[in-house]
Each structure stands twice: as C-alpha cells, then as structure tokens.
Amino acid sequence: MTTSSTSARPVSAMQLRAFDAPLEPTRIVPSAAGPGAIVADVTHAGVCGTDMHLQAGRMQIPLPVILGHEAVGVVRELGSGVTTDATGQRLEVGDAISWMSNIPCGQCFYCTEENQPSLCESRRVYGINQSSADWPHLSGGWSEQIYLQPGSTVIKLPEGATPDAVIALGCAGPTATHAMQSMAEPREGDVVVVQGSGPVGLASAMLAQLAGAAKVILVGGPANRLEIARSLGIGDVHVDIFESSAEERLARVLAETPGGRGADFVIEATGAPSAVAEGIDLARKGGTYLVVGQYTDHGTTMLNPHYITKKQLRVLGSWAFSAADHVQYVRSVPALAERFDLSALVTHYPLARANDALDDMRSGRTLKPVLVVGDAA
Ligand SMILES: [Zn+2]
Ligand SMILES: [Zn+2]
Numbered sequence: 176m177t178t179s180s181t182s183a184r185p186v187s188a189m190q191l192r193a194f195d196a197p198l199e200p201t202r203i204v205p206s207a208a209g210p211g212a213i214v215a216d217v218t219h220a221g222v223c224g225t226d227m228h229l230q231a232g233r234m235q236i237p238l239p240v241i242l243g244h245e246a247v248g249v250v251r252e253l254g255s256g257v258t259t260d261a262t263g264q265r266l267e268v269g270d271a272i273s274w275m276s277n278i279p280c281g282q283c284f285y286c287t288e289e290n291q292p293s294l295c296e297s298r299r300v301y302g303i304n305q306s307s308a309d310w311p312h313l314s315g316g317w318s319e320q321i322y323l324q325p326g327s328t329v330i331k332l333p334e335g336a337t338p339d340a341v342i343a344l345g346c347a348g349p350t351a352t353h354a355m356q357s358m359a360e361p362r363e364g365d366v367v368v369v370q371g372s373g374p375v376g377l378a379s380a381m382l383a384q385l386a387g388a389a390k391v392i393l394v395g396g397p398a399n400r401l402e403i404a405r406s407l408g409i410g411d412v413h414v415d416i417f418e419s420s421a422e423e424r425l426a427r428v429l430a431e432t433p434g435g436r437g438a439d440f441v442i443e444a445t446g447a448p449s450a451v452a453e454g455i456d457l458a459r460k461g462g463t464y465l466v467v468g469q470y471t472d473h474g475t476t477m478l479n480p481h482y483i484t485k486k487q488l489r490v491l492g493s494w495a496f497s498a499a500d501h502v503q504y505v506r507s508v509p510a511l512a513e514r515f516d517l518s519a520l521v522t523h524y525p526l527a528r529a530n531d532a533l534d535d536m537r538s539g540r541t542l543k544p545v546l547v548v549g550d551a552a
Contacts, residue, residue, distance in 0.1 A: 188318030189529040189546075190307055192239045194232030197530045198317075201239075206311045208254035211325030215272060219338040220316035221245030221345035222524075222532045222544040224373070228471060229303065230533060237306035242529075243316025243546075244276040244302035245345040247338045251320065260331045261502050273341050274321075275328035275349070275501040276301050293353060293495040299324070317529055319549050328498035335509030342545050343517035346496075347374030352504040353496035354442065354467040355382050359489070361440040361463075363387035366432045368457050369410065371444035371468055372400045374520075374543060379442045379467065380410045381515055385507070392431055392438065394424060394457075395445075403542060407515050421453050428457045437462065444468040448476035455482050455490075463489045523547045 185202035192199055208214045220243045228234055229242060250270045260266050277300040279285075279292035286295050299305055301321065305314035311322035323329060332341060344351075361367050367383040369376050372395025380391050393410030395401060401413045414427055429435040437459035443450055446468045455478060458464050469492075483490055496504075511517060522541040524532040525548075532544035 186313065186319035187526065188241045188307070188313065188315065189526060190239045190241050191230060194230065194238075198230070198242065198533075200527060201241075201307070203307065203312050203318075205313055205320050206322060208252040208257075208322070209325075210255045211257060212254040212311075213250060213257055213272075213323040213327070213329060214252040215248040215274070215321050215323055216251045217243075217246050217248040217316055217318055217321055217548045218271075218550075219247050219342045220526075220546040220548060221342045222529070222536055222546065223345050223347075224536070225303070225346070225470075227533060227537055233471065234303075236304050237308075239307050240303070240305065241307045241313065241315030241318050242302045243318065243321075244300055245342060246301075246316030246321065247271065247273045247332065247341050248321065248548075254325075261328045261498060262330060264331050266329070266331060271332040271338060272329050273332060273501075273505050274301075274323055274330075275496075275498055276303075276346060277495075278324060278326045278328075279497075281326070292497045293500075317526060317546055319526070328501055330502050330505050333506060333509055335512060336505060337512070337518070339518040339521050339545070340508050340512040341505060343520045343543055344374050344378045345543065347378045348508075349496040349501045349504040350375055350467065350493075351378035351382055351444075352507070353500040354465055354493035355379060355386070356503060357497070357500055358491050358493045359440075359463050359465050361386050361388050364389045365439035366390045366392070368392045368394060368428055368438040368441045368454075369444060370394050370442065370450050370454055370457075371446070372396065372404055373444065373446075375468055376442075376444035377404060377409050377520070379444055380404070381511055382507075383440070383442070384409070385510060385514065388440075390431060392428055394428075397539070400542065403520070407519055409515060421456075424453070425456050432459065436460070439463070441465070442467060446470060446473065448473050451476060452478035455479075455486070455488065458486060458488055460486045461488075462486065463491070465491050465493060467493045521545045
C-alpha cells in the first residue's frame, strides 16, 4: 500500500532509439506505484522473434522504446488497492509474478460485445507500443524494473512454475493456449500435425500431447531444432522440411494416420504462407485446420479452396491471446514442466548483452534467449 518505498535510484534498461541500430543502455528514474499499479523487479525477460522485427522497423512503434513484452519478476511495490492477482490470490511484496504483455482497452466492440479482447485494436503492449519517453517510462521488460499499469493481468507463479519454465516459451505459450484451448481443441486420441518447430510450434505440440493426442507429428526444421524437440519428448514423429518434399511429407503423414486418412487436427505455426496449402492436404476429411503462425504479412500464396469444401474442413485463425489465456497458460506450466524440460530451451544472457541475444536469435544459434536481470543474473 505504500507509495514511497521505491527508491529514486535510476534503474538500467536497454532501449531501442533508432531502427536497424543496436539497443543502447539507458538509466531511468522509476516512479512509485500509483493506485492500481505494481512496480516489479524484472528477473527474466524473453527475447522473441517479434523483437527482431521491431528492431528492424517492420512494425510502426513509437521510439525510444524499452523492448521486452515477455518477462517475469518479483513484486517490489503494490499501489493502493492492489491486494490480489488475477486469480484472486493474495499478492505481497516479494512474490514472483508473471504479467500479460498487453492491456486491452475494455471499451471497443471486440472488448465488449464480442468478448474477444485479443482482437482489440487499441491495446497497450509492454515492450512494443509504450514509448519510454512517456510516463511511466519503465514500460518494457528489458529493464531492471517495470511499472505495471492499472488493468494489467498479473498472476503469482504457481508452485512448480520456475521463472525459466514460464519464460521458456515466452509469448508463444499463451498464443498456443489461445489457439488450442479458446479457438479449437484437439480431442483425446487425435493424430495432430504441427507445422513449424519454433516456439509456437513447440508449445502447440506440447499442449496437444498434454491434451491426450494419440500422436503428434512435428513437421519443421532445421535439424538441430527437431533434435532438441526429440530429446525433450516434444512430438512423437519428427519430419524435417529441409530433407523432404511436400509429396514425401504428405505420404509420411498419411502413413502415420489410421486408414491413411490424414490428420484429425493440423496446426500451422510456420509463418510461411505456402505452408497453408500443404496443411490443408495433411488434414483428413472433417478435420480441423488451425492457422496460428501467420503473424506478419508475407503476402499471398497459391491454394486450392476446393479441398476445404471437399474435405468439409474446419479452418480457423487465431490471433494473440487474452487475459484468460495468459492465466490458463501460467497455470499449465507446472504440468508442462513436469513432462518436458522447458529450461533446456533457454539460453541466458545478462541484460547488458541484449544485442548479443538478438544476434544469436537472428542467426539461429539459440532457440530461446532469455535476459537474466538483477540479482537473478
Ligand atoms: Zn478494445
Ligand atoms: Zn514474444
């Protein structure tokens, strides 16, 4: 309830000041937590494919900005009126917490009438569209502290959910949760194909396995990624797209499904437009095709819509995630972490080496760079 415990000591953060340029370290004087807000000490912050796009100037965002839309930390200060997390659990200074990257407006058509806040067009997103030039300045996770504004979805980490496990999948975890639990769910016993072995693909494969899929066929690459997936038990069958043709992949999937019918449930998590026509081929008649990976606009592709009709295919898109998905995802981390060694996906970097982390992600040297901040470093 105090508003004076935050020291005025400036905190370190990594700031994007110009597109196509390295991030620069900066120091910012933090504000005390106002009513409804929380000041948190960041302990772990994920580096995501989106951050590479932001740095390259592929999205319209205000500069300067402290990047970091995926992070976990510890409550440093609770503003007046903040007593519980999003699930009603009591919240205290020192609690390890996760927060959702965005705050929907709560007023638009999608927030109110449609009840689809992931489609809100005026979401405030930490680490993306909140400039560090504007109060409260500390609005990104690549920083020693973050100011969690009123309306943020904050959840205390459940037992069995270490910060590394929560951040290992980053925003891919709640993204896959929204797709596979809010939009369409595989049924127990389904044969599931996941196209793509990046974080969204791996998260989708794991969630399908937890949901009781009879078999998960992971179609992706390069080989080292599939090897990591195989060694962690993510997916049952692994098909390397760099070592196979589309015809070979189709033959392989048909051979792996009962009666050679094709997959009951196909998830696209590649971001490549051409994968969509192939996904339609891999699904059985009456199956479900969930398109999750087309996050940036890479243009058009050739596909034959006859097969959507002929197969009576259920084709669904899924965009981002809501507060409920974020909470649901964090709650599922202990079960995920028990079955899969999530921390094996992560490579740690100190905050000051954020540029190296971005470079290593760009070159594919690491699957999931995570900046470890402050005392956790
Ligand atoms: Zn809205
Ligand atoms: Zn992300």
